[in-house]
Amino acid sequence: MLLQVFYLVYLWLNFLDMGLFYHIGKYFLLLKRVFAKPEKLNVYYKETLKEIQKLGINSMGIVAIISVFMGAVITIQTAYNTENPLLPTYLIGLGARDSILLEFSSTIVALILAGKIGSNIASEIGTMRVTEQIDALEIMGVNSASYLILPKIVASVIFAPFLTLLSMLIGITGGWLAGVLAGVVTTENYVYGIQYAFNPFYITYSLIKIVVFAFLITTISAYHGYNSYGGSLEVGKSSTKAVVHSSIFILLFNLILTQLLLS
């Protein structure tokens, strides 16, 4: 037992030695620069609108596709698990609703966004770093960290809740379609189920989570992109790291927020 504890301590120390504190410190120093006073508010405003288009509106398609299939699969799986004739079929709607509202439309959508916009942000900023565009901004006297990252954070934090709401709506609709077409639930029972014992806080909880996740995805990906050095190979590595680290932190904060908000 004691040996195992020592081994775990040894592994943990090795993990710290890999520069965990160095990266955390560097990440917060970057955030300090990001949240410095912007040089020109109207330039940042225009950039934010562009980012809303790029990171938010352009993600609606993928979120819609994932949500419809997610809703459909959850409904069929719930139906499969509630085949007992003693269980009312409206439970299928209820189960699908709760799964979609509580977990899928926030966490799964966030994981998808980590792949889509996380890699996009890391590769865009990383390419700007290796092609000296960030140096060019610095030479001009522009706070490059703030100019490049702040509009992305604002855009994703503002738009991600809309994506989650969209995902909830489409997911529940997808569930209804699949349920009715597969003949596992009637429209009446499904609608009754999604209305049964509805707690509006589930939506608030989901929106709080997605705001935190959006912030994590944007800042972690921007951090990796901003600290890319070398060439295209390093940009690719940064992009991968951005997705992996964002996903890990999404899962970690999912646990923390769930414990804080639902326990």
Add this chain to the structure above:
Amino acid sequence: MIEVKNVYKSFENTDVLKDINVVFEQGKTNLIIGQSGSGKTVLLKSIVGLHDVNKGEIIFGDTVFNRLNFGLKKEMRKKMGMLFQGSALFDSSTVEENVMFPLDMFTDMSYSDKRERANECLKRVNIINANNLYPSEISGGMQKRVAIARAIALNPKYLFCDEPNSGLDPKTSIVIDNLIKEITIEYNMTTIINTHDMNSVMEIGDKVIFIYKGEKWWEGTKDDIFNTNNNELNGFIFASKLSQKIKELGAKK
């Protein structure tokens, strides 16, 4: 005027710059020459503050630039323009938007005034009818000229060029060199150019500094350069067979 005083710079355990002392004069094109890996780019990036020096001073006029805080450095940088080796134009912006960028960030000019100034700068570097093209849609030489236009948009006092001729054919290189020279005189700027192109040295080298293994090895004008007894400098200048041939022909005459 820019003065570099006793500058040292190292990365981890490697000394890249060792006791560099040099004065770059206003209204002149000051060239830093040397082999690849000699420390030219590190020196240029140290002067503009992209690298922090370990020791020494970088003085712009009367201001010790490397001792300024982040905010004051930012203010100082508004007086600088820089042309990067790969042009460093913003990929997602058009040619016109690239040149307008510093005006957007640091002036309260109206949109039409900014466009007028951007077009004035583009015209100055002979870029016509390319305003709406993206950097990927124009040639390397044009990209360099657009980068020069962006660098001069705010009427800078200092212009820095990192290997402005890399990747360009000799004819286009001469066009870029002459453009930098003309702009330096026109705006009375202090211009520092990093190069290993001997054509540039002969075209525009008002003052030439030779960096060898991180140290300033030689300083003079383009006229002095062929009469020097400095072995390292001669080795650098006459590295190619063509230049050796020219030297031999010169000696025969």
